[in-house]
Every structure is written in C-alpha cells, then in structure tokens.
Amino acid sequence: MDIDKMTSGHGTMDHTKMQHGSGHSMDMSGPGHHAMMIADFKKRFYVVLALTVPVMLLSMQIQQWLHLAISFAGSPYLLFALASVVFVYGGWPFLTGWLSEMKAKNPGMMTLIGFAVTVAYLYSSATVFGLKGMDFFWELDTLILIMLLGHWIEMKSVAGASKELELLVQLMPDEAHMVMPDMVHDVKTDTLKANDIILVKPGEKVAADGIILEGESYLNESMLTGESKPVQKVKGDKVIAGSINGNGSFKVTVSHAAKDSYLSQVVKLVDDAQKSKSKTQLLADTAAKWLTVIALLTGMTAFLYWYLTGQTLAFAMERMVTVIVICCPHALGLAVPLVVAKSTALSAKHGLLIKNRTAFENSRKITTMVFDKTGTLTIGKFEVSKIVSLQKALKENEIIRLASALEQQSEHPIATGILQKVKDLKIPVPKAENFKAISGQGIEATVEGKKVLVVSPGYLKENKIRTPDGFTANVTETVVFLIIDKELAGYIALSDEIRPESAEAITTLKQENIKSVLLTGDNSKVAASVSNTLGMDSFIAEVLPHQKLEKIKELQSKGGFVAMTGDGVNDAPALAQADIGIAVGSGSDIAAETAGIVLVNSNPKDIVSLILFGKATYRKMVQNLAWATCYNVIALPLAAGVLYNQGIVLSPAAGAVLMTVSTVVVAINASMLKVKT
Structure with missing residues (x-):
C-alpha cells in the first residue's frame, strides 16, 4: 500500500511526484523510501558542515572579521575547489529540483533556491578568475548548509505528520495461521483469500476481515474505530483485520482478500483525502505561485537598484540572493498540506x-x-417487547414465525430484533420466496403459499387500512404489522434505548x-x-x-x-x-x-468530535497561512535592504535561517492538532 503518496511540502528530488502549494513535486513511494531521503539529506548536511570550516577560514571577508591572515600559493583555487564540492554535492537536490520544475513549466521553491545558489557560485567563481570584487563562497556554503538542515528537519516533521497513517498500515500482521485439514500452517497475509480459515491466538492481531467460526474473545479495535473499550466477539460475529485479540483464541472464516479489507479501504480513503485539494489548499497554491514570481521580480529589482545607485556588484548580488532565498514559499506551501496530512490520518485513527x-x-x-x-x-438494538395476534386462529408464536421468514433477508435493526426473539423461543424459521422490498414501508414475500407482508404504520395509513380496535403502543416502541393474504393478522412491538x-x-x-x-x-x-x-x-x-x-x-x-x-x-x-x-x-x-x-461507529459524540475537529483543523490552516504570509511581508523588505541606511541588513545565510525557522514553526503548529473526544 502506498501510504506516503501524501500531500507533502518539500520539493527535493524528482522521484515520484508529490505536489504541494509552491508548485514543486516530490516522490515518496513508501515509508522506507522517505527514510532514505531523510538519511540522504542528513549525509549531505554533515559533508557540507565538514567543508564549512576550511571554506570560512580561506574566505577574505571572514579573515577580515577575525583579524586573520591565511594565505598561500593557490589558496583562492583551493577555496574555489572546496566551494565547488559544496555547490555540486550539497546543492544537488536543489539543482535537480530546479531542472524538474523548469521541465514541468511550474517554477516553485526549487527554482528559487537553485537560481540563488547558482548566481552566488558563478559570481564568486568569476572573482577567482579575474573579476574585480570579493567572493561570497562562505555565504554560499552556509546558505546550502542551512537549506539542507531545513529540509532535513522539515522532512522529519512531515514524517511525523503522517505517522498515524503509518501506524494504521503497520496494524496489518505480515503472517497468518492458516488452518489446513491436517495442521496449522503459517502463510503471508496477502496470500489469504475468501473462505480460508485462520486461527487467531491470544494477544495477536487479526490478519483478515472475517466471521468467527469457532471460539470467542475480547478484541481491541481502538486503532481502527476509535472505540476504546474491548469488544466481545463470539461465533458468527464479524472481526476486522488489524484489531488486537485479548486472551481467547478463535478461528475466523476469511471474508475477502487483504486488499479489500476494511483497513486497506481506510488507508486508501485517507490517502485519497490527503491528495485531494480543497478550496483552502487551492488558495495556498495560488498564493505560493504568486510569491515565487514576486520573489524573482523583487530580487532582480533589488539587484538593479543597489548596483545602479553605486553599490558593489557583490553587494547587489547579495541582496538579490537574500531576497530570493528568504521568499521561498516553503512555509506557505506547507501551511495547508501538513495540516491535511495530520488531520486525515489522525481522524482515521479515531474512526x-x-x-x-x-x-x-x-x-x-x-x-x-x-x-x-x-x-x-438510539442504540439501534431492538428487542421485541410485545407480540399481538389479531386473528383467533393465529397464536403469537405463529405471528413472529411468519415475520421472521421475511426478516431473515434483512439487516435492519428491527429484523435483528425479531430474529433474536425467534432464536430465544427456539422456533424454526420458514423459507421465504419472491422476496420484495416496499420502499421505506416494509417487505413482502411468499411463505408456505401465503402472501405475507411486514409493514410500518405508514403503510397502513397510505393504503387506508384501519388500525385494530384497542391498538396501543408505548410511546418509545416501534411497531410493525403483519398482513397475511391482504388480512391484518397481528403486530409486533419493539423497543430501542436512547x-x-x-x-x-x-x-x-x-x-x-x-x-x-x-x-x-x-x-x-x-x-x-x-x-x-x-x-x-x-x-x-x-x-x-x-x-x-x-x-x-x-x-x-x-x-x-x-x-x-x-x-x-x-x-x-x-x-x-x-x-x-x-x-x-x-x-x-x-x-x-x-x-x-x-x-x-454510530456514536453521536463522534459527530460532535468531527465538527469540533473540523473547526480546529481550519483554525490551524488559517494560523499557518497567516504566519507564512506575515513572515514574507516583513522579511522581504528587510532582505531587499530597505533598512540598510539604519544599519540593518540580512545576509543570505540569515535569510536561509529565517526561512527554515518559518517552515519549522508551520510544521510544529500542524503537529499540535488533536481530536477532542
């Protein structure tokens, strides 16, 4: 089951395509693959971190600040070589992401980062080979270092947001004890098919949906239905794959293959919901795309302004790079998808x-x-409280016997109540033929050559059949009438508790x-x-x-x-x-x-939980969108240098730190979402 094709936020490598608001895509074709990608970013981060010290010590700017003088024949070329490794190895995820976005004609966050680091690298390289000016290899290095760290942290946050769904997937045991004529044989769960018989031992997870054939136990279904109390299951009861068995052991007749199980349907449903986009998501997508355009235009405007007003080429380049990095629509793009991933998985866990x-x-x-x-x-478990015959020749047991013939075809709670009464009275249920439902009013069939109807009071009213003299029903009772060969024969009253x-x-x-x-x-x-x-x-x-x-x-x-x-x-x-x-x-x-x-579950409290959770989810989305928008409104002018004359100016590395912090704030806020039960 592909559980990780979930709306995610980071546009790293072009593997299996996951869309999010800022227009970049990423593939996560399973939890193992996701873990590999996290490990890859971690490794790149540590390699770049190790190269950061020599790059900074060889940089002229750092030497001036620290009052150092480290210079030897070829030192600029060594600095260029080290920075080239950082650019190619450390920047690879961003450069390939940029290329993918260009191919898709869908520029987003990878375009911004790829463009920013490439401009910084090309300008700095030119200064080594003759262009007048000061390189900013150390800023390129720290920018890539922080971007790698930010992506690593963010990917772990995304993994955290989807962990409830992973837990659901892990509920399905790998193996089942299949009952053969001569022995019990362990088989892979995904090989089970309808009508196979499996044994479930104490403490084990049920391997497939099915019906108990033999034995009984208490099952914990909380991870599947949100029902916290263990549920008693006896012969004939349905069991759900993934539920945890208590102290009993029992045999189950498998209903269908693993791919059609309730748990598989839940995972698919959650997966589909996470990939589907609502109006809020589309709003975030539009905002993120506009932010990408604004970042590029503002960056280029800042470059032209500073360069044409007499600042150095290096300073003008630095302003452009900082604006582009700080305006990456990462937080904005993640604002909704992270909440989506968390809310759909969390709600599935609560039924x-x-x-x-x-x-x-x-x-x-x-x-x-x-x-x-x-x-x-109401509980929905009807119990027969009264059986009344309206014909002298018919006993009460005959009324319930004929009614049960029709009700054995139905799964309605009233039918369950009538059949339970017949079972308690040990009355054999006769065969019904020509079964037909009367929409919303009852059922009819032929039983032992007689035309029998079991109908609601509404049917009597509509067909102008007079209710019998002396007919009374308790205010909390539900009544069904029995008609035999067009004659009103009797009625059955059933009670249902609130x-x-x-x-x-x-x-x-x-x-x-x-x-x-x-x-x-x-x-x-x-x-x-x-x-x-x-x-x-x-x-x-x-x-x-x-x-x-x-x-x-x-x-x-x-x-x-x-x-x-x-x-x-x-x-x-x-x-x-x-x-x-x-x-x-x-x-x-x-x-x-x-x-x-x-x-x-049919619990009305779940409906209230759903409404409150819907409100809480929307609040989180609005909070995240508000944070991401306000951050960009404040950060963009600072990055462009509007307060330069007041002595406030942001370096590309500082811009990258702020961008990473904004992304992590959004991820943490999403992870705090909870279902109130």
Whole structure:
C-alpha cells in the first residue's frame, strides 16, 4: 500500500511526484523510501558542515572579521575547489529540483533556491578568475548548509505528520495461521483469500476481515474505530483485520482478500483525502505561485537598484540572493498540506473517515445537524417487547414465525430484533420466496403459499387500512404489522434505548449554536419522546426515504447550512442533498456511500468530535497561512535592504535561517492538532 503518496511540502528530488502549494513535486513511494531521503539529506548536511570550516577560514571577508591572515600559493583555487564540492554535492537536490520544475513549466521553491545558489557560485567563481570584487563562497556554503538542515528537519516533521497513517498500515500482521485439514500452517497475509480459515491466538492481531467460526474473545479495535473499550466477539460475529485479540483464541472464516479489507479501504480513503485539494489548499497554491514570481521580480529589482545607485556588484548580488532565498514559499506551501496530512490520518485513527476534504473543512459552517434516529441517537438494538395476534386462529408464536421468514433477508435493526426473539423461543424459521422490498414501508414475500407482508404504520395509513380496535403502543416502541393474504393478522412491538452519549452530544451542539433536528420514518409519538428527552430543537416523523431529501431542501431554503447523518443506504439521496453528508455505522462497507464523511461507529459524540475537529483543523490552516504570509511581508523588505541606511541588513545565510525557522514553526503548529473526544 502506498501510504506516503501524501500531500507533502518539500520539493527535493524528482522521484515520484508529490505536489504541494509552491508548485514543486516530490516522490515518496513508501515509508522506507522517505527514510532514505531523510538519511540522504542528513549525509549531505554533515559533508557540507565538514567543508564549512576550511571554506570560512580561506574566505577574505571572514579573515577580515577575525583579524586573520591565511594565505598561500593557490589558496583562492583551493577555496574555489572546496566551494565547488559544496555547490555540486550539497546543492544537488536543489539543482535537480530546479531542472524538474523548469521541465514541468511550474517554477516553485526549487527554482528559487537553485537560481540563488547558482548566481552566488558563478559570481564568486568569476572573482577567482579575474573579476574585480570579493567572493561570497562562505555565504554560499552556509546558505546550502542551512537549506539542507531545513529540509532535513522539515522532512522529519512531515514524517511525523503522517505517522498515524503509518501506524494504521503497520496494524496489518505480515503472517497468518492458516488452518489446513491436517495442521496449522503459517502463510503471508496477502496470500489469504475468501473462505480460508485462520486461527487467531491470544494477544495477536487479526490478519483478515472475517466471521468467527469457532471460539470467542475480547478484541481491541481502538486503532481502527476509535472505540476504546474491548469488544466481545463470539461465533458468527464479524472481526476486522488489524484489531488486537485479548486472551481467547478463535478461528475466523476469511471474508475477502487483504486488499479489500476494511483497513486497506481506510488507508486508501485517507490517502485519497490527503491528495485531494480543497478550496483552502487551492488558495495556498495560488498564493505560493504568486510569491515565487514576486520573489524573482523583487530580487532582480533589488539587484538593479543597489548596483545602479553605486553599490558593489557583490553587494547587489547579495541582496538579490537574500531576497530570493528568504521568499521561498516553503512555509506557505506547507501551511495547508501538513495540516491535511495530520488531520486525515489522525481522524482515521479515531474512526472519522474523511472522503471529501471540502466537506470536512466546511463542517465549521454547520448551523443545522439532522439526525437519523435508529442506531445513531438510539442504540439501534431492538428487542421485541410485545407480540399481538389479531386473528383467533393465529397464536403469537405463529405471528413472529411468519415475520421472521421475511426478516431473515434483512439487516435492519428491527429484523435483528425479531430474529433474536425467534432464536430465544427456539422456533424454526420458514423459507421465504419472491422476496420484495416496499420502499421505506416494509417487505413482502411468499411463505408456505401465503402472501405475507411486514409493514410500518405508514403503510397502513397510505393504503387506508384501519388500525385494530384497542391498538396501543408505548410511546418509545416501534411497531410493525403483519398482513397475511391482504388480512391484518397481528403486530409486533419493539423497543430501542436512547444511547447514553446522545444527550451530551446534543448539549455540546447547543453550546456551538448548532440546531439539532430528528428526521425519522418512525411514528410521531416515538420521535417526540426521543426529541424531548434529548432536548432537541425539533423533529420530523413518519418520513419515507424519498421525502427525507425534500425535508433537507426545506431546511436549506430557510438559510441553514445542513449536515445530515444516516446509514448511507436508504438515506443516500438525502445525504447527497445535504451540504455535508455523514454516513454512520457503515462498518466495513465504507467505500459505497454517497457521504463525504464516514463515521465507523454510530456514536453521536463522534459527530460532535468531527465538527469540533473540523473547526480546529481550519483554525490551524488559517494560523499557518497567516504566519507564512506575515513572515514574507516583513522579511522581504528587510532582505531587499530597505533598512540598510539604519544599519540593518540580512545576509543570505540569515535569510536561509529565517526561512527554515518559518517552515519549522508551520510544521510544529500542524503537529499540535488533536481530536477532542
């Protein structure tokens, strides 16, 4: 898995192309490759550092400052030779980067550095071979030294920003214990395929997504879903590759190959999000490109001004080089990508999967938060609380038996509740044929020659079927009706508890001045009860899936910036219509949703975390952009020499130090981003 093709900030060598704001590209085709590049900069830095002492001691300017007199036959040529090694070996990453940018017709930071060191080197070399003036080989040396150090530090910062994603990748174990007929055999994880059986021993990581065939244990899924408590898993339960096993051991029937695993999808999703560009990123890109042009024009203007007003060629060259170096749009180019790298990887670690960068950054604008009820604000685990027969010939057990025939085809929480009741009563589930879903209202099928429907109260209302005399349902109950051969036969009431975290989530939204609206297909009494208990602003009940889209439009027409949470299947049109669609509880089927953001758990507190994290991420981007812009506004005139008459003038090396410091400030600020849970 290529996890390092992430938006990065440094334009060093032309290897695999990573774009960032200042227009330079860089390839990082894996963590190992990235580590090699860091090591390469480190080695070049130390070689140049070793050559810095003799270069400085042989330089005329340094000798004047230190009152030294080191001169011998050929000393200028030795200085030229040492400086040439520094220029070629130390400057190589910048020179090749410059060439790549020129080929791509996309000048950026490498163009500026390459141009600056080349001008300094050519001018200084000319002074050795007869041009009148003083060389600045020592300034060239220290400039390259500081640029190498800056890139080395910055690359380590970028590696730090993406380490959460690397940790996710490392979750996948290399080997699995494959169960053969005669023995257990260790195989490479990437060779596993659907229906293979693997053994997971105590303390090991689960090697593949699958279903427990035998045994049970508690699994730690915190690095995958953000759920901190270990989750009990028994026979028939799904397990996710990368989760950590507790003290039990169990066998798993593998669901699919490693490349299709939940973890692989998460890594791909994060990778895609980091490579995608939002409006903030495009703004930074534009600013960085303009800064490149401004740096070159200002540098050349400074050169002409100082040279034409009587200063030496060396001084005029020095001003130009300093302006160009100090205005490298490094900090500006890194301002957004570093925060992107950090935020997408960090959110994935907390079960918040960002598919659309713009949607995530826009979460700060949310004014109305629309919640689906079942499985989001409520636990989503329905338990049968009442079975009522409306025909004397039918017993309660027959009502639940026929209903279970239809519900075995469904994964809805109501179906799970009915099937659990049948299992508890030890009733065999009959076979259903000609199965058909009635959109948003129930299901129908043929069972033992009878046409059976399991439907919502909304179906009865729409088809003008009168509810039975004496029908009552508890305000918190959800009811489904059984119709056999067009005759109302009975009903089943199920209860669903409100999540303990829901009230806290709604309170936090209120504090953030965000309205909370409940949108549900359930009856008005249940909706009102849930809404009032949680202190929500309003509720909309008995809504069919296609009507949810209209309700979202209504809220938008009132000027609201609307986010909606739903399960991403029935709610797909509404999620697409909302300004921000958030799919919840979609498990390992994360790629098929229309939503811009996917929450692995259905916990409403995660939705609040997402909004607060979106705001924090945007703040970091703005802080970084503000810092990078202000730094350039102040540094550029100083580099050009506007305060020269007041005795304040920056050398190219000092310019390089300031540029490096500005880049490191941006990197440190990005690394301080955290998810509040």
